Amino acid sequence: MMNRTFKSGESREQPSLLPPRIEDYVGPDNPVRAIESYVCALNLAKLGFRHADRGVEVGQPPYDPADLLKLYLYGYINQIRSSRRLEREACRNLELIWLLKNLKPGYRTIANFRKENWKALKAVNRSFVLLARELGLVGGSLVAIDGALFHGDASKASIFTRRRLAEQIANLDKEIEAYGKSLEDNDATEAGQRPDGHGDGDGGHGDDLGARVKELMAKRSRAQADLEGLDTSEKRQLSLTDPDARLLSKGDQTIAGYNVQSVVDDKHKLIVASEVVNSSDAGHLHAMAKAAKELLEVESLQVLADAGYYNSADLKACEDDGIKAYVPPSEGNGVLEKQGRFSLKDFSYDAAADAYRCPAGELLRPTKGRFTNTSGRVEIRYLSRKAVCAACPLRARCLAPKAAQRSIARWEHEDVIERHRARMQSADADELMRRRSAIVEHPFGTLKCRAGYRHFLVRGFNKVRGEWSLMALCYNFTRVLNILGFERFIAAVAKAITLRLHALADALERPLLAPEPLWRNVSTILRQSCLVFRLGRLAVGSVD
Numbered sequence: 073m074m075n076r077t078f079k080s081g082e083s084r085e086q087p088s089l090l091p092p093r094i095e096d097y098v099g100p101d102n103p104v105r106a107i108e109s110y111v112c113a114l115n116l117a118k119l120g121f122r123h124a125d126r127g128v129e130v131g132q133p134p135y136d137p138a139d140l141l142k143l144y145l146y147g148y149i150n151q152i153r154s155s156r157r158l159e160r161e162a163c164r165n166l167e168l169i170w171l172l173k174n175l176k177p178g179y180r181t182i183a184n185f186r187k188e189n190w191k192a193l194k195a196v197n198r199s200f201v202l203l204a205r206e207l208g209l210v211g212g213s214l215v216a217i218d219g220a221l222f223h224g225d226a227s228k229a230s231i232f233t234r235r236r237l238a239e240q241i242a243n244l245d246k247e248i249e250a251y252g253k254s255l256e257d258n259d260a261t262e263a264g265q266r267p268d269g270h271g272d273g274d275g276g277h278g279d280d281l282g283a284r285v286k287e288l289m290a291k292r293s294r295a296q297a298d299l300e301g302l303d304t305s306e307k308r309q310l311s312l313t314d315p316d317a318r319l320l321s322k323g324d325q326t327i328a329g330y331n332v333q334s335v336v337d338d339k340h341k342l343i344v345a346s347e348v349v350n351s352s353d354a355g356h357l358h359a360m361a362k363a364a365k366e367l368l369e370v371e372s373l374q375v376l377a378d379a380g381y382y383n384s385a386d387l388k389a390c391e392d393d394g395i396k397a398y399v400p401p402s403e404g405n406g407v408l409e410k411q412g413r414f415s416l417k418d419f420s421y422d423a424a425a426d427a428y429r430c431p432a433g434e435l436l437r438p439t440k441g442r443f444t445n446t447s448g449r450v451e452i453r454y455l456s457r458k459a460v461c462a463a464c465p466l467r468a469r470c471l472a473p474k475a476a477q478r479s480i481a482r483w484e485h486e487d488v489i490e491r492h493r494a495r496m497q498s499a500d501a502d503e504l505m506r507r508r509s510a511i512v513e514h515p516f517g518t519l520k521c522r523a524g525y526r527h528f529l530v531r532g533f534n535k536v537r538g539e540w541s542l543m544a545l546c547y548n549f550t551r552v553l554n555i556l557g558f559e560r561f562i563a564a565v566a567k568a569i570t571l572r573l574h575a576l577a578d579a580l581e582r583p584l585l586a587p588e589p590l591w592r593n594v595s596t597i598l599r600q601s602c603l604v605f606r607l608g609r610l611a612v613g614s615v616d
């Protein structure tokens with residue numbers, strides 16, 4: 073071999089650098105073939121993709137939604153998200169040239185597909201979880217829930233709260249006042265310069281000031297109208313760029329964007345349910361846990377969540393639906409402890425007597441009637457006896473300075489809280505809570521740190537939900553492919569479809585559309601052509 077200074081490339085003049093067949097552009101076990109197999113197996117019309125059930129019509133045909141879905145799936149797996157970049161890659165990336173059979177959709181077509189099919193993308197994401205469940209990759213007994221903040225396509229400055237609007241109006245008032253004073257001073261100066269007391273009317277400095285004051289007044293009117301609009305609506309923030317993005321805080325982080333709620337299964341850390349919201353984690357425990365339980369079709373489910381999800385109504389709803397929730401109890405604001413007074417923890421409930429026992433050993437009895445508190449909870453009030461408290465040596469640590477007796481409000485379903493508290497004090501609770509972050513942080517860590525997905529490219533709930541569905545689908549898809557390996561993944565997709573076709577044939581009491589040996593060898597056939605899946609799509613819902 074000749075000695076060389078550096079490695080040298082091929083000559084640009086050399087013909088046939090690429091294989092003559094597009095089929096040879098990618099290797100037999102290239103993951104792009106897994107994307108092809110999976111998308112070909114989907115019943116896109118049933119999943120709701122636009123144009124999926126289109127017949128032959130006059131005029132220029134649209135792109136097959138299957139091709140655009142393959143493009144997006146490939147793009148999101150390979151950190152290519154923008155429609156313009158996807159357009160470029162479709163022209164120069166050999167794997168994409170193979171996947172799209174040399175089709176080159178424009179960026180507008182690509183972008184519109186993501187916007188128009190947000191619901192269908194959610195459905196594909198769900199269908200993949202069902203496939204993972206069929207393949208036994210989902211445990212279905214223990215899940216963890218958490219929310220992650222993602223930046224929206226909006227800046228913090230484009231979102232206004234009532235306080236920010238009020239501050240803006242106050243600042244504008246100050247500015248207007250200062251300019252008004254300048255105008256008056258200007259007029260006085262001009263009057264002093266002319267013996268007749270009139271200005272020279274040359275439209276100079278005074279006109280500039282007048283225009284600026286008008287501009288500020290218009291700005292103030294807009295801010296005032298925005299503030300009144302917020303007061304009359306249920307919204308707490310006004311977002312000018314992305315109407316659904318909100319200022320959200322977690323720990324020391326504040327972003328303008330969305331909170332992505334995810335339910336992650338313990339077995340292989342797959343995302344089994346998710347939703348994009350624009351509020352905090354509070355109040356989403358039951359909805360997310362129920363969505364996961366229904367999708368997994370299990371009788372009972374253990375759910376782990378952090379203290380941000382602690383909510384009594386959610387805990388009750390979970391218990392009613394057979395969901396065992398592990399959520400660290402909220403410590404409250406600790407006002408009484410800070411004042412050195414007894415808090416609820418110092419009183420014990422005696423279920424047999426239906427009374428609370430105070431630190432002095434006396435009973436607080438229930439009063440007649442029920443009361444609805446400010447958050448809508450129906451409560452029963454328990455009161456101590458005034459005469460007993462008056463003589464109690466502990467009264468300084470128990471009663472408010474002007475109170476004559478102690479009162480405790482008990483939620484009508486407080487037994488739910490007591491059972492939850494006992495569960496959190498059980499031996500396995502500590503171990504489960506330690507596992508919580510390991511389960512739920514896996515997808516967020518992968519998506520945010522490894523893929524770099526920390527923000528959405530689109531605006532508005534629907535489009536953002538569509539984009540999140542693509543992110544979650546790509547996370548699950550890559551994970552399943554890594555767990556099973558290429559061969560087993562392809563065989564598993566084929567098996568899932570075969571089983572469904574058998575089930576359909578049994579149900580309809582009619583023979584299969586294709587002879588049995590064909591299905592046995594479907595794994596091999598899949599790699600050469602997606603004809604079988606096309607048949608499957610015509611015959612049944614396929615993977616849906």
Ligand code: SF4
Nearest residue numbers: 430432456461464470
């Ligand atoms: S003040 Fe009344 S309620 Fe409080 S510890 Fe004494 S007896 Fe019990």
